[in-house]
């Protein structure tokens with residue numbers, strides 16, 4: 589579980605995050621949504637420990653990151669997996685080498701142990717016979733699966749995903765969403781996903797944090813969105829035609 593308390597982040601005179609209080613739950617797919625420029629990426633980078641908050645605290649299972657010594661902060665960061673926007677695979681490494689990378693960086697496992705674990709996670713994301721291929725030789729959807737395998741290979745407690753669906757067709761995007769949700773539940777990890785994708789909100793939005801101009805404007809589940817009368821949320825969400833149709837159907841009880 590992650591607890592965010594009065595989080596502020598400024599760059600120079602510009603305040604991007606303006607005092608956010610919220611929680612991200614273990615075993616749930618927690619989504620951060622909001623318009624472009626709302627501060628989602630800055631928020632995710634604060635959660636990852638890449639940006640130091642200007643004020644406020646972020647607690648991981650009850651421990652404030654800023655109160656930890658350097659070594660404990662490093663240990664905590666090793667418990668964080670990240671799925672980067674676009675996958676961010678190393679082009680010159682094979683798929684197996686890409687997935688093995690965090691194990692080589694952070695563990696002292698034998699090569700055979702690492703290979704077994706790589707095999708296990710690649711199977712978990714439903715990828716077979718790709719170990720010796722290079723990223724350019726597989727599809728975008730497969731690259732996303734590799735990126736998920738790499739993010740979970742070191743058994744993280746926290747999984748952060750930045751726009752995991754970007755660049756995918758709607759069907760593949762939903763498969764990736766479902767895969768992330770399944771893994772979240774199976775491994776009981778705290779997953780935080782930064783997304784623009786309203787399909788993702790409908791599909792896996794168990795806990796949604798809506799940011800507007802650096803403030804937390806709304807917090808709830810996908811089912812609560814339909815009941816919400818919050819104007820800024822509904823203006824944002826129902827700018828999607830799909831959401832408008834689903835809401836109409838829900839109101840008619842279909």
Ligand SMILES: Nc1ncnc2c1ncn2[C@@H]1O[C@H](COP(=O)(O)OP(=O)(O)OP(=O)(O)O)[C@@H](O)[C@H]1O
Pocket residue numbers: 599604622623624625626627628629630631784
């Ligand atoms: N390193 C930085 N230095 C200065 N300003 C920054 C930095 N990173 C982000 N910002 C500013 O913070 C604001 C919020 O950016 P952020 O990338 O978090 O938005 P976002 O909600 O993720 O948008 P998008 O959906 O378009 O990715 C922007 O005005 C951006 O210019």
